[in-house]
Amino acid sequence: MARWPKPPEGSWTEHFKLSTAPVPHEDSISPEFYELEAEAVFKRAWLNVGRVDQLPRNGSYFTKEIEVAKTSVVIVRDMGGEVRAFYNICRHRGNKLVWNDFPKEETSGVCRQFTCKYHGWRYSLDGALTYVQQEGEFFDFDKDDYGLVPVHCDVWEGFIFINLAQEPEQSLTEFLGPMILGFEGYPFDKMTERWFYRSEIKSNWKLFSDNTAEFYHAPVLHAGQMPPAFAAPNREAGFEAPYYQIDGPHRLAATGGIRPWEMPEGMFKPMEKALQASLWGPWEPYDIGEVPAGVNPGGLERWGNQSYQLWPNMVILFWSQGFYFVYNYWPTSYNTMKYEATLYFPPARSPRDRVAHEMIAMAYKEYGIQDVNTCEASQQMLEARIVSEFPFNDQEILPRHLHMLCVDAVNDYKLEKGLVNQ
Numbered sequence: 001m002a003r004w005p006k007p008p009e010g011s012w013t014e015h016f017k018l019s020t021a022p023v024p025h026e027d028s029i030s031p032e033f034y035e036l037e038a039e040a041v042f043k044r045a046w047l048n049v050g051r052v053d054q055l056p057r058n059g060s061y062f063t064k065e066i067e068v069a070k071t072s073v074v075i076v077r078d079m080g081g082e083v084r085a086f087y088n089i090c091r092h093r094g095n096k097l098v099w100n101d102f103p104k105e106e107t108s109g110v111c112r113q114f115t116c117k118y119h120g121w122r123y124s125l126d127g128a129l130t131y132v133q134q135e136g137e138f139f140d141f142d143k144d145d146y147g148l149v150p151v152h153c154d155v156w157e158g159f160i161f162i163n164l165a166q167e168p169e170q171s172l173t174e175f176l177g178p179m180i181l182g183f184e185g186y187p188f189d190k191m192t193e194r195w196f197y198r199s200e201i202k203s204n205w206k207l208f209s210d211n212t213a214e215f216y217h218a219p220v221l222h223a224g225q226m227p228p229a230f231a232a233p234n235r236e237a238g239f240e241a242p243y244y245q246i247d248g249p250h251r252l253a254a255t256g257g258i259r260p261w262e263m264p265e266g267m268f269k270p271m272e273k274a275l276q277a278s279l280w281g282p283w284e285p286y287d288i289g290e291v292p293a294g295v296n297p298g299g300l301e302r303w304g305n306q307s308y309q310l311w312p313n314m315v316i317l318f319w320s321q322g323f324y325f326v327y328n329y330w331p332t333s334y335n336t337m338k339y340e341a342t343l344y345f346p347p348a349r350s351p352r353d354r355v356a357h358e359m360i361a362m363a364y365k366e367y368g369i370q371d372v373n374t375c376e377a378s379q380q381m382l383e384a385r386i387v388s389e390f391p392f393n394d395q396e397i398l399p400r401h402l403h404m405l406c407v408d409a410v411n412d413y414k415l416e417k418g419l420v421n422q
Contacts, residue, residue: 011394012244016401022389023403027410028204029383034334037406040413041312042068046154046161046168046175048314048328049075053158053194054108055083059125062108063088063098067338068331069164073151074098078125079112085153085162086127090116091146097123114148123148158188179247180310182294183318190288191323191344195361198340201372203379205313205329205337206406210399211371212327213309215239215255221370225279225363243298244397249311249405251398252297257304257320277356279363280304286322286346309398311405322346325364335379341368 007015014020027033049064054075061076072088074097090097095118100107113130114123122131127148135141152163154172161172173181201208211217219239243254260268260276260283268278276283295318296303308316315327323345330338343361348354392400414420 006394013392013394013397013400016244016246016397018397018400018404022391023400024389024407025382025403026388027403027406028206028379029334029385031334033410034204034331036410036413038068038070038331040409041406042066042331043164044169045312046163046170046172047312048159048161048310048326049073049085050160051158051188052077052083052155052160053192054160057110059110059112060108061098061111061125063106064162065104065106066164066330067333071164072096073162074114075153075160075162076125080126082126083153083155083160084126085151085160086148087151089149090118090121091129091148092116092119092121092132095119097148157184157186176310177248177250179245179250179252179294179297180308182297183292183308183316184294185292186295186318186324187288187291188324188344190346193345193347193357195343195345195357196340197342197365197368198338199368199372200332201337201339201375202335203337203372203375204335205331206399206402207375207378207382208337208339208371209309209313209315209329209402210396211375212315213251213253213307213398213402214396215241215253216393216395217374221374222367224370225367239395241395242300242303245297246397246401251309251311251401253307253309253398254296254298254300255304255307256300257302259302271359275352275356275359277360279360279367281319281321281323281360282353282356283321285320286349288322288346291318309402335383339368339372 006012009015027037047066050062054060054062055077058077058079058081061074064073064075066073073085074088075083075085077083088097089095095116096103097114097116098107099105113125115121120131120133121129124130127150129143129146132138132141132143152165152168154161156172156176216239241253241255245252258280260278272278295306303320305320306318308318310316313329317325317327323343325344326342328340330340332338341364343364345357348357
């Protein structure tokens with residue numbers, strides 16, 4: 001395969017002035033580090049919790065369980081059309097306010113008010129307490145003092161973000177920065193066909209993030225996804241991403257593209273040929289119009305996808321064929337997590353397109369299962385503490401950067417709180 005030129009410094013890692021030393025992994029196996037990371041990272045950063053598509057009308061709501069912060073949040077479109085977020089707690093006795101049969105399960109729906117199923121307190125969708133059962137029984141009581149506790153909430157390009165800090169250090173647009181704002185205007189609203197996966201994984205969230213942030217593993221781990229005649233040569237050739245970018249805490253990796261009509265006979269499976277589609281998407285690209293230059297900041301002529309890693313736990317993966325994926329990594333303990341993947345396509349152009357989308361989604365799921373198994377195997381052996389640090393190559397620059405960011409954030413937090421001497 002063709003190799004793209006490296007930056008003048010000789011490597012991307014050196015270009016972005018990162019250490020080239022082996023990377024310690026105590027941050028992925030330490031319960032103590034996990035608790036500090038929850039405070040230093042997840043209770044301070046802007047977190048993507050969904051899209052406005054999930055709130056299609058006034059009164060629509062959904063809940064989000066954020067176990068790393070030991071909390072639950074309800075996101076709602078109020079009767080005036082504004083998207084708001086509140087902690088999912090009744091102000092009377094602390095019961096979870098919005099839930100169905102099982103308290104820890106997320107839920108969604110449409111309503112005109114929230115009613116606590118414990119004692120019947122009611123709240124309007126803008127958070128005001130509107131009704132208290134037997135209000136006269138309370139002492140020096142004013143309903144205005146007991147509205148729902150708001151969570152900082154903002155919407156960018158249809159993506160809903162929340163921030164659990166009492167006062168965010170940055171606005172959402174300041175937090176996103178130039179690289180992410182560079183794809184403002186992408187036709188997200190045209191991608192209305194949605195496929196969603198959620199999986200509970202027995203690994204630290206960073207290990208799974210590392211996996212999706214490098215393509216060095218692809219020709220080896222995913223060799224079974226291509227016909228045997230091409231798997232071995234592909235593994236021998238290896239894979240090299242042509243472009244990387246780091247902007248503050250956010251990261252980007254680009255891949256070269258596959259042109260199916262240029263590939264040798266036998267490269268694709270019969271179903272892929274019949275549907276004219278593969279994991280890389282429909283062979284006939286969608287006409288979604290001109291996309292912002294920020295989708296392909298490296299100016300690559302033959303790009304396949306651009307993987308934007310938004311700090312700390314979100315990925316937006318643009319495909320050159322005109323669709324996109326979103327990944328979210330939600331820690332649940334130092335060695336477990338929930339992984340969410342949402343695949344967005346433009347509406348199918350034909351019955352064949354519709355079946356092709358299903359095949360793409362199933363192919364993605366198979367890749368994901370292989371990735372999950374590998375991350376769980378890594379977690380098991382990392383916890384054995386036989387080896388404490390590991391060499392990362394130049395294609396693993398984004399995983400290197402992620403571990404660096406988390407360790408720096410925890411160290412800064414410890415200094416701030418006086419947990420270590422300066």
